[in-house]
Amino acid sequence: MSATAPNIAGPWFQKVPQPGTDADFAALRRLIEESGYHDEGIRGRLKIESVANYSAPPEGGRSIQDPLDAMIALFFDCGFVEEAKLAAALPSGTVPLFDRLGLLARDHAPQGMVFATAAILPAYGVWTLCDRGAAPDGSRTPYPPDIVYPPVFDTTQSFMAELPSTPCDSMLDMGTGTGVAALRGARQARQVWATDITDRSVLFAEFNRRLAGLENLTVGMGDLYAPVEGLTFDRIVIHPPYVPAKVRRADHVFAVSGDDGEQVIRRTVEGLPQYLRPGGRFHSLQVATDREGETFEQRIRKWLGDAHKEFDVMLAVHTRLSPGEYLANDQNRLVEESRNWLALWERTRTVAMVYATLLIERHEQPRQEVTRRAVRGEGYTRSDLEWLLEWHIALTRPDHVEMLLESRPVGDPQNELLVAYRLRDGQFQKQEFRLEIPGPFRLSLRCEDWLTKLIPDCDGVRTWREHFERAKRDNIIREDVPIEEFARGLGVLVSVGALRLPDWRPVAVTVRNRTDGASSTGG
Incomplete structure (x- = not known):
């Protein structure tokens, strides 16, 4: 903006969107669509790779030639x-439409100028x-706590990126924000509920629901599950805050999560x-802690209480940092904030901060529960974690040994074998394979x-049973190794990615994919 632009005298966040009518929202939706105000249109006009790459407007403001401008x-x-x-570039009646929806403000603006009370972004x-x-003048002011x-x-x-795109009957999104x-x-869902603890988020989320013209989405205000008491869901999602109250202002609802930073995910x-x-x-996707003698996933099992054996717990770790590494990762952190983190970590005996995707499934039928942590690597997508869960579920079934023996594994050409040699008795000797x-x-x-x-011989042609017979015949394994033990070894090798089963597919079909109109009020 121009250096002569006046400062805003009052907070820019005080005005909130207004309910409007169905006709108002239909008109706004039509304006957005017809003006080309979508991801591709904005990126093309501004010549940016992503709408996340905010570009400062030209000095003196942006030239307005058409509705998209x-x-x-x-x-x-x-x-x-x-x-x-603005009025000249937009269809007749648009400025009054913006006023009815609470999208324009004139207070503290230069004569004849307006500004938007909020942003509208495609996502x-x-x-x-x-x-x-x-x-509006480009200056930074304190954010509202909500x-x-x-x-x-x-x-x-x-x-x-971690949320599924498969159909389901009933979904709950907590801490919904926008x-x-x-x-x-x-x-994908027949019915969706979205909840948030702040009035502001509920107003914005309801505005966005009406802008999208959705009838299968209900927005409710309250703490986590409070607005949906008595309902059940086959898909629940949350992106919880993680900052302890003593580290940052306790009224920063968007960031703070109790005394230890885990209150929201714990209660969820x-x-x-x-x-x-x-x-x-x-x-969910969150930052949590590994503590002395207790990993994050072990703590999750405690939170599930007496019912924990009914649930599988899967964790895909994005990053795991020691307390020192975590503090060093943000050079802009205030000294006082760092001290508060250190005091908390000492009290909770934290050994690492874990940024991870959490996937929990409730069993349809009684079976052995699964708990697994894996570290995200090259090419990871959400479906990989779901596949890993399905694979571990398959390994709990009574027929899993026979399934493994009839599988035809293949090696992954991306994997590398490193060999360590050490000098012994005047020559290098193999010490370790990794x-x-x-x-x-x-x-x-x-x-x-x-x-x-054995691994290089896995070409997808021979069954694991045939590999077992060959390995014994060629003295690759001991003669007394039970076939069941050899079969379970394949289960481990597939779990860690040492071998793959291209033809293996999960056989379970659960209510998470059901769209038969089942009630969201029953268990």
Whole structure:
């Protein structure tokens, strides 16, 4: 903006969107569509790779030649715009429409200028009204404690990438913010609920629901499950805050999660026995802690209480940092904030901060529970974690040994075998074999000599039973190795990515994929 632009005298976040009528929202939706104010249109006009790459408007403001220019200047740049130019570029009646919906403000603006009370950003195929990042003159002011964050940041992108796109009957999105996860989920679910503890988020999420014209999405205000008491779901999702209250202002609802930073995820998991249906799945992305003698997933099992044997717990770790590494990762962190973190870690005996995707499934039928942690590697996608869960479920079935013996494994050409030699008695001798698995789950696996001979022979033609017979015949394994033990070895090798089964497919069909109109009020 121009250096002569006046400062905003009052907070820019005080005005909130208004309910409007169905006709108002239909008109706004039509304007957005016809103006080309979508992801591709904005990127093309601004010549940017992503809408997350905010571009400062040209000095003196953006030239407004057509409706797309006007929408970008108002809702993307979020700067001052001349009202006369805005009215001239947009269809007749648009400025009054914006006023009815509470999208325009004139207080503290230069004479004849207006500015948007919030941003409208395309994200994941939907439009989202969210709080703006700065005052209309470009200056930074303190965020409101209940700010509704734009859904285009890296953390939100990572969370959205972990959510399933398969059909389901009933979905719950907690801490919904703009409602973006619920808006996208409404494409797959028969019915979606979105809840948030702040009035502001509920107003924005409801605005976005009406802008999308969705009838199968209900927005409710309250703490976590409170607005949906008595309902059950086969898909529950949350992207919880993780900052301890003593580290940051306790009224920063968007960031703070109790005394230890895990209050929200803890209470969410504690509610799963009541709210997640058999066969249903819970998805989240959060920062949590590994503590002395207790990993994050072990703590999750405690939170599930007496019902924990009814649930599988899967963790895909994005990063795991020691307390020192975590503090060093943010050079802008205040000294006082760092001290508060250190005091908390000492009190909770924290050994690492874990940024991870959490997937929990409730069993449809009694069986052995699964708990597994893996580290994300090259080429990882959400479906890899789901596949790994299905594979471990298959290994709990009574017929799993026969299934393994009839499988036809293949080696992964991306894997590397590293051999360590040490000088012994005047010559180098092999000391260790290590299989480096780059993805989709990264692992460095120490393996025995016989595996280095067996894995290269796995070409997808021979069954594992045939490999067993050949390995005994060629003295690759001991004669007394039971076939059941050899079979279970394949289960481990597939789990860690040392071998793959291209033809293996999960056989279970659960209620998480059901769209038969089952009630969301029953267990």
